[in-house]
Amino acid sequence: MAEIPLKKVKGTVVIVDERCKGCGFCVEFCPIKCLELSGQYNSKGYHPPVLARKDDCTGCDICGMVCPDFAIYGFMKKKE
Amino acid sequence: MGEDALYTIDNVVPPNPIENLLRMDRIPHIWCPGCGIGTTVNCFVRALQTSGLDLDKVAIVSGIGCTGRVAGYIKLDSFHTTHGRAIPFATGLKLANPELKVVVYSGDGDLTAIGGNHFIHAARRNVDMTVILINNMTYGMTGGQVAPTTPISATASTTPHGNFEQTFNLPFLAESCGAVYVARWTAFHVRHATKSIKEALAKKGFSFVEILAACPTLYSRRNKLGDGLDQMSYFREQSEIKNGADTKSVALDFEGKIIIGKFVDIERPSYQQSMYDHLRKKLGDQYIPSPEMKNVYGKNGN
Numbered sequence: 001m002a003e004i005p006l007k008k009v010k011g012t013v014v015i016v017d018e019r020c021k022g023c024g025f026c027v028e029f030c031p032i033k034c035l036e037l038s039g040q041y042n043s044k045g046y047h048p049p050v051l052a053r054k055d056d057c058t059g060c061d062i063c064g065m066v067c068p069d070f071a072i073y074g075f076m077k078k079k080e
Numbered sequence: 081m082g083e084d085a086l087y088t089i090d091n092v093v094p095p096n097p098i099e100n101l102l103r104m105d106r107i108p109h110i111w112c113p114g115c116g117i118g119t120t121v122n123c124f125v126r127a128l129q130t131s132g133l134d135l136d137k138v139a140i141v142s143g144i145g146c147t148g149r150v151a152g153y154i155k156l157d158s159f160h161t162t163h164g165r166a167i168p169f170a171t172g173l174k175l176a177n178p179e180l181k182v183v184v185y186s187g188d189g190d191l192t193a194i195g196g197n198h199f200i201h202a203a204r205r206n207v208d209m210t211v212i213l214i215n216n217m218t219y220g221m222t223g224g225q226v227a228p229t230t231p232i233s234a235t236a237s238t239t240p241h242g243n244f245e246q247t248f249n250l251p252f253l254a255e256s257c258g259a260v261y262v263a264r265w266t267a268f269h270v271r272h273a274t275k276s277i278k279e280a281l282a283k284k285g286f287s288f289v290e291i292l293a294a295c296p297t298l299y300s301r302r303n304k305l306g307d308g309l310d311q312m313s314y315f316r317e318q319s320e321i322k323n324g325a326d327t328k329s330v331a332l333d334f335e336g337k338i339i340i341g342k343f344v345d346i347e348r349p350s351y352q353q354s355m356y357d358h359l360r361k362k363l364g365d366q367y368i369p370s371p372e373m374k375n376v377y378g379k380n381g382n
Binding site for chain 2 (some may be wrong): 014016019021022023024027028029033046061062064065066067069070073075
């Protein structure tokens with residue numbers, strides 16, 4: 001039986017660095033672990049997340065739902 | 081917003097889906113890093129957006145406390161009331177304008193300690209409102225004193241040798257007082273909580289959703305439970321979904337298993353419906369309800 005390749009959903013996230021308080025919820029609870037805390041600081045001294053593996057992101061918006069500071073959200077990209 | 085924002089095919093970045101229901105001039109909010117209240121607000125706003133309610137007719141009532149700030153952050157008709165009195169204000173609001181969908185959004189100390197009696201009687205009367213209670217197991221805003229929801233043996237600023245008072249089992253309290261919808265979730269179960277809040281908003285009568293959220297600053301740190309992320313991991317690992325579980329069996333222990341799920345979903349005439357039907361029956365045509373009252377509760381042709 002030929003393997004049918006799964007259609008991969010592509011997405012991305014928008015991060016508002018200045019609103020982030022560095023709690024790390026989005027990094028921990030991303031289902032595919034494509035976020036990381038960055039080495040950069042925002043003006044309050046927290047490390048905001050970055051999309052480290054942008055090809056893996058599906059835009060599922062779990063990060064947006066767990067973020068207590070409304071600082072990140074994901075969305076799916078339109079098909080090419 | 082980095083360069084990833086311009087990564088879409090047609091270069092259109094959709095706005096944050098919840099920002100249209102938040103007062104963005106007040107953001108960033110006052111909650112500590114790792115606090116779960118913001119996560120529950122996320123769930124609530126998404127539930128409101130998908131509920132199909134007319135948002136001009138939704139009113140949010142909050143009491144005092146960390147969770148009491150929610151009314152100030154949500155861009156709907158909202159009311160920040162005195163301590164513990166969110167439910168009486170909401171009852172009055174609903175009686176004065178029956179067309180409103182009244183949501184009480186407050187904390188465990190506000191709703192079940194200072195306002196405990198109001199909670200009991202609103203559930204007993206089955207007043208038509210949705211109560212969302214964020215349980216962080218302590219009084220966060222005032223300095224981490226012991227609350228009726230603090231688990232036995234947990235340390236609080238007023239119980240340095242551990243708490244020895246019996247803990248409130250809130251779903252059992254709500255069910256035994258007569259609530260028609262009782263559910264409990266944690267800040268980790270965002271999708272479940274959103275769905276549950278949506279169901280509670282659609283319910284006629286006193287619907288109650290308890291959401292456990294961490295207080296990393298005053299509860300977790302004092303009890304050496306780590307930060308907000310550790311508490312969220314605890315919610316993930318120790319929660320067990322048991323829909324329809326007997327609410328007697330869902331009491332919370334210190335760092336023990338958390339039973340979550342939808343426990344009660346029954347039908348019972350609400351306070352306003354009972355009042356309308358009773359007065360209509362007793363007084364007949366002498367009873368002249370307000371047009372809004374008749375519009376909402378007079379659906380049975382009388």
